[in-house]
Amino acid sequence: MDLQLKGKSALVVASSQGLGKAIAEQLVREGANVMLTSRHADKLRAVQEELAPLGTGTVSYHPCDITKAGEIQQLVETTVQQFGTIDILINNSGGPKPGTFEQLADEDWYNAFELNVLSCIRLIRAALPALRMQGGRIVNVASSSVKEPIPGLLLSNTFRVALTGLTKTLAAELASSGILINTAAPGRISTDRVAFLDAAAAEKQGISAAEVQAAYESIIPLGRYGEPQEFAKVVLFLASAMNTYMTGSTFLVDGGMVKSL
Numbered sequence: 001m002d003l004q005l006k007g008k009s010a011l012v013v014a015s016s017q018g019l020g021k022a023i024a025e026q027l028v029r030e031g032a033n034v035m036l037t038s039r040h041a042d043k044l045r046a047v048q049e050e051l052a053p054l055g056t057g058t059v060s061y062h063p064c065d066i067t068k069a070g071e072i073q074q075l076v077e078t079t080v081q082q083f084g085t086i087d088i089l090i091n092n093s094g095g096p097k098p099g100t101f102e103q104l105a106d107e108d109w110y111n112a113f114e115l116n117v118l119s120c121i122r123l124i125r126a127a128l129p130a131l132r133m134q135g136g137r138i139v140n141v142a143s144s145s146v147k148e149p150i151p152g153l154l155l156s157n158t159f160r161v162a163l164t165g166l167t168k169t170l171a172a173e174l175a176s177s178g179i180l181i182n183t184a185a186p187g188r189i190s191t192d193r194v195a196f197l198d199a200a201a202a203e204k205q206g207i208s209a210a211e212v213q214a215a216y217e218s219i220i221p222l223g224r225y226g227e228p229q230e231f232a233k234v235v236l237f238l239a240s241a242m243n244t245y246m247t248g249s250t251f252l253v254d255g256g257m258v259k260s261l
């Protein structure tokens with residue numbers, strides 16, 4: 001299937017590593033122009049050098065801390081200046097701090113709201129004029145926690161759900177502009193974030209990280225963690241012109257881990 005992404009312009013947020021980088025790579029391979037962004041210029045430069053030879057489009061980067069409103073505005077303006085428009089916005093982010101209720105202070109709640117919800121709102125607001133030009137696609141990266149809370153990840157369990165409410169509401173508000181918006185929800189995909197969470201759980205339980213992973217794999221019907229490219233392929237379809245009739249929905253990429261219907 002030709003996803004018709006050649007020549008499209010995509011802003012991929014939090015793309016210096018992990019899921020964001022995998023999504024950027026797939027977009028580059030399909031011939032899209034891709035703006036990479038995260039807080040660290042050195043990491044972004046290395047990703048740009050790695051990905052640029054893989055495609056025919058332009059691969060650029062612009063550092064941005066997505067908890068800062070002014071930096072988001074600059075990121076979007078730079079992307080539009082370089083590519084002329086934004087056809088695709090991938091709203092990815094860093095993960096919130098782990099913790100149970102009594103371990104989290106007001107500051108942690110504010111920080112997670114800024115990182116995982118407000119950033120998304122600000123990015124969509126800033127990119128809307130460009131997305132409206134040809135009827136764009138927005139994919140928000142959340143977590144399987146939107147379907148089944150994850151023990152010890154209270155901030156994710158709370159704020160990722162907010163993102164699905166935002167997505168469902170915007171699907172209706174933006175439909176007349178030809179903009180389709182969806183949520184992609186990863187389960188356990190092998191990235192630095194999941195390695196960090198497994199190491200933290202291992203320390204707490206007094207077992208090894210490999211044992212934590214084995215326990216998760218025992219409840220995943222496909223019996224393993226996913227690869228970032230497996231997640232990215234789903235996001236790519238949602239972000240493409242081939243997606244003509246899915247908006248406001250949440251798509252789990254979890255090897256069958258979540259048991260809810």
Ligand SMILES: NC(=O)c1ccc[n+]([C@@H]2O[C@H](COP(=O)([O-])OP(=O)(O)OC[C@H]3O[C@@H](n4cnc5c(N)ncnc54)[C@H](OP(=O)(O)O)[C@@H]3O)[C@@H](O)[C@H]2O)c1
Nearest residue numbers: 014016017018019038039065066093094095143189191193
């Ligand atoms: N991997 C999974 O299976 C899984 C499951 C559920 C949910 N998720 C969620 O999906 C998202 C991506 O996951 P991942 O596994 O790829 O995580 P990751 O490997 O930790 O990567 C996080 C990315 O976010 C960027 N970032 C962090 N804070 C930022 C900020 N303030 N401004 C701009 N960029 C920022 C980081 O780049 P810099 O450090 O360069 O800024 C990095 O590129 C996370 O929110 C994670 O919680 C992942």
